[in-house]
Amino acid sequence: MSAWHVRKEGSPDVLALPTAGEVLTGLRDGNFLPTDEVRGPTDMVWHAIEVHPTFAEAAQDIDPPPSEEADDTHLDMNPLIDVCLVLLIFFILTITYASLERALDVPPDSAEDKGIPQISKEELKDRVFKVIVKMDGERPVIKIEGKEVSQEQIFTEMQNVINATGRKEILLDIDKSVPWGVETAILDAAKGNKVHNIINNQRSR
The missing domain is CATH 3.30.1490 (Dna Ligase; domain 1)
Structure with a gap:
C-alpha cells in the first residue's frame, strides 16, 4: 500500500x-x-x-510559530549591585576618616610653644581632671577622676566633674590598644561639655 x-x-x-x-x-x-x-x-x-x-x-497559509518576546519586566540587578558596592566603600572610607579626624584633632607642638612658662602641679591640678583608659583583657576600662564609668556614662560624668570642680581641661591618658571608637566617644563628650583643652597622652598607631 x-x-x-x-x-x-x-x-x-x-x-x-x-x-x-x-x-x-x-x-x-x-x-x-x-x-x-x-x-x-x-x-x-x-x-x-x-x-x-x-x-x-x-x-x-500556515502562520509561523510566534517568536519569544523579550520580557520587559526583567530587571538586571548587576549594575545596581555594582553601584551599591561603590557607595558602601565610599561611606566606609568617609566614616573612618571622619572618626580619625575627630580623634586626632589635637594641635601639634610648635617651636613657639617652647617659650611658654611651665605650670606647677598645683596650678595644673586646679585646671585639669584626669581621664584614664586602659584595657582589661578585651574590655576597655574608663576612669574619670578615678571613678570607673561605662562608655555611655562618659558625657554625664564629665559634666558632673566640671560642675563640681570648675575644671575645664582634660589630661587624657589612654592605652595604645584601646579601640578608636572609645577615644572618639571621649573626645565627643569633651566637645559637648565645652572642654577648653585636652592634654592628650596620645598613643601612636
Missing part, C-alpha cells in the same frame, strides 16, 4: 501516513512544521513540506 512519510528535518524517525490529506491535516493542526520533510509514494527524495508541490500552497 502506498503511503506518505513525514519526518523532522534530517531526523531518522519517520512517520507513515496513508494519504496526503492526513499530512495536510497534521500541518494545519501544528503537528508538522512547514520545514519538516515529506516523501510521497512517487518521490525519490525527501522535500520540505513547504516546497512540495502537493502542500506548498497550504504551507504558505
